[in-house]
Each structure stands twice: as structure tokens, then as C-alpha cells.
Amino acid sequence: MSPDTSDADRPAPRPDPTAGPVPGPPAAPVPDPIEGPVHGPPADPAHQPPAGPPQYPFGAPPTGPVPAGPTPPERRPGRVAGVALGASAVLTALGVPLGLLWAAVAPDTPVVKTAEGAVYAQPQPEQPIAADGWFSLLGLGFGVLAALALWVLLRRRRGPVGLLAGAAGGLGAALVAWQVGRRVGLSTYERLLASAPDGQAFTKPADLRAGGLHRLFDVLPLPYGNLLLPAFGVAVTYTLLAGWSRWPSLRPEPEPDLSWVYAAPPATGPQVSSGPVDSPAPTAAPEPPAPGAAGSPRG
Template structure:
């Protein structure tokens, strides 16, 4: 049993780790923007319309965000499991889930803004009939505001936290230590505390017919 953990240090660890993961949502958004295809649109007098009746690019954008989000959650859980060994357990799980939950909206907002200014400019200045592309955005996820102040993500934005929770739980379930942290061998610890060397393995018996050592 280690020393008792102070609630202040626990929450500082959880919030600090969640903040680091939230910042990592920015490169995650850049990766999503690089993988997700832009959607061809056509300028009309009423605005921009899809150049194709049923484009596949918006569906691909949702799919790519789901894949990179799940991968981010899995990698985040693995990193926290090995880097924060002292905090393995509910503290590490909470930090992983909150961090992945905060990273998802950051990735969405960063990724959807890549090329958005160019799209808005063409939407305002391009003549009717000109074709251009719209940057990737999410249709299967977003953020709702609870009581107007508390952001609540939904849809695809929950997948990073889901991946982190499942991975961390599996790591805890497969751990061979009850405390989830490496523990010393009880047999070796008892011999060391007694000041005695750890016994070596007994010698193998002589083979049949072997000559006995001289006595005397």
C-alpha cells in the first residue's frame, strides 16, 4: 500500500492530463483534414449546391473522423497506462476519457477550418456556374449546449473517448497485479528482508552409472 493520495493532486493530474490530450486534438484535426476529401460544389444564384446529386465525400469525411478518433483514443489510453503507472486505475481512466472527450471537438474545429476561408471567399465572389470545393466537415457529430453554457459532444465526437475507455479497461482487466502496478516478488522480498541470499536451484541428480565422487 502506497501513501494516501491527496484529492488536490488527483484532480491536478486528471485535469493536466486532459489538457495535454485536448491540445493534441489540434494535430489530430490536421490529420483528419488531410485524409478527408473535399466536396465538389457549384455556385448558383441561391448559393452553393452539390455538384453531384448524392456525393460520397461528406460520408467519407465522417468515416475518416471516426477512424482517426478511435485510433487517437486507443493510443491515448496506451500512453497513459505506461506513462502514468502511479495513477493506474480510476484516476487514469478518468483522465483518458476526459482528455479524449476534450480532444474531439478541438480536432473537429481545427480540421473543418482548413480551407474554409477560401471556400467562404469563393462563395461570396464567384460567379454563378463556377465549380469549387467545400472543405470536410462533420454531419454525424457535433456539440449541443446544455443550459447554454455546458458543451455536450455527441455522435462521432464521442468515439475517441469510447476508444480510450475500452482500451484502458481491457488493460486493467489483463493486468496480473491486483494494484495494476508492478509489484516485487513476495518470495524474493522475504529472503531480502531476512538478510539471506535467495537459494539457487538444486543440482540435478547424477546420471545412472556415473562414478561417485571420492569420499574421505
């Protein structure tokens, strides 16, 4: 073969059987329908496509319960007990304004001084019954408001500890309100009872007849009657709030981010029709005839 022969006319070189297989160009990565595309070597960052929504193997984001985060550490018992005692002390101290309010709205009972002491000016007065009714209404309303305040202000301490603290504070507030309210005007009544002549009329301050303290075995004082209504109001209201709570732990929990669940998948690849499988595909409409086409033959 002469040196003037062109490359196109030269025969292709025969492969050497002893040299092994001739390496060819690298094959393109084949995407796996389950595991996703197989990534090859890193490409040039300048030619990377812009970041888009996350890709899912089946064209839809996964659904199901979102895994919960780490559980918070256990609270120290000493701090929880301190918060409960503080809440009970605050509610008990609020019994002072409650007692002053009761003394202001409850009517005084008219009495007359006699040789045996003070007697009612009327055979069956309604003022003592009104005093008991006002104390019951104010105590029950105080218990409801106290439970709402504990639920809102101590949201991190919701549970049995908050319920016990509210009930104890409601009972303490009832005792304080009773003693404060009955002593408003009591000194004036005792002075008139000791120095007024027989037949003089005056008033007796409000007191409870449907509630009070009795001693168990003549040692332990136990409240009874409408003195228990503030604690009852706290217990019932707090229990209802716990039953209507949407959190299992009764404490506010962070809401999981579910925006990715409702995100639309990217429109990549062939679109699958959502209609029935056996329905035939619609036929295309016939194209209009060309302007210069011949008309149909006449019969």
C-alpha cells in the same frame, strides 16, 4: 599403608555423605526435533564451521504465502488531481495535429455556385460520408493510443482517476480536432462563395454530418455522434488493460524473493527413501569366491 605404595594400588577415596553429590562433567546439549539444536556456550570463532544453507527442522523449507511488505502511504489528493488535469490538457492539445491530419486525408466536396448559394455538383456525393468515416477511424485510433500512453507513462496513477482523465482528454481532443480540421480552407471557401459568379465550381472543406453539438435546454452544449469515439476508445482500451493486469492495485509491485523456497535442503542426517513403505529392501548380491577358495564338491 606405606608411602612406597603406587597410586594404582591405593584404594579409591570414599565419598563424604555430608558433602552432597559430586558434580560430573557437563552433558552435551540434546537437540530438540521441533525447535532445532540447543546451542551451548559460544565456541572459538577460529573453529566455527563455514556458513551453509539455512537449516529447517523437517528437512524442507516452509511453503505458503510470503508476508507482504508495508503498504505505501496514501497519495495526496491535490497531486493526483493535478496529474489528472495535466493528462487531460495534454490529450486535448493533441487534438490540433489530429484535426490537421483529418483535413489532409478527408476529401473536399465539389460544389457549384448558384443564386441560392453553393449546391453539390453531384446529386449524392460520397465525400461528406468519407469525411465522417475518416474522422471516426482517426478518433478511435487516437483513443486507443491515448489509453496505452496513459497506462505506460502514468503507471503510478492507474485506476479510476486515469480512466476519467483519459475519457475527458479524448472528448476534448475530438472537439479541438473537429474545429481545427473544418477551418482548414474554410476562409477560401467563404470568399469564393461570396465573390464567385453563378455556375462556378469549387470545393468545400471537410465537415461532420454524423456528429456535432446540440444544446440541452438551449444552454448546455453536449457532443454527440462520432465526436464521442475518441473518449469511447480510451475507456474501452483502459478497461481492458486493467482487466488483464496481474497486479490487484494495477500498479507495478516488487516481486517477492522466492529463491529460498526452491533451495535444496542440506544433506545432513539419514536419508529417507521416497519409495513405498512396505517394499522390501533389495538384497545384496553374493560376493565372488576368493581366488584360493576350494571349488564346490562334485556330486
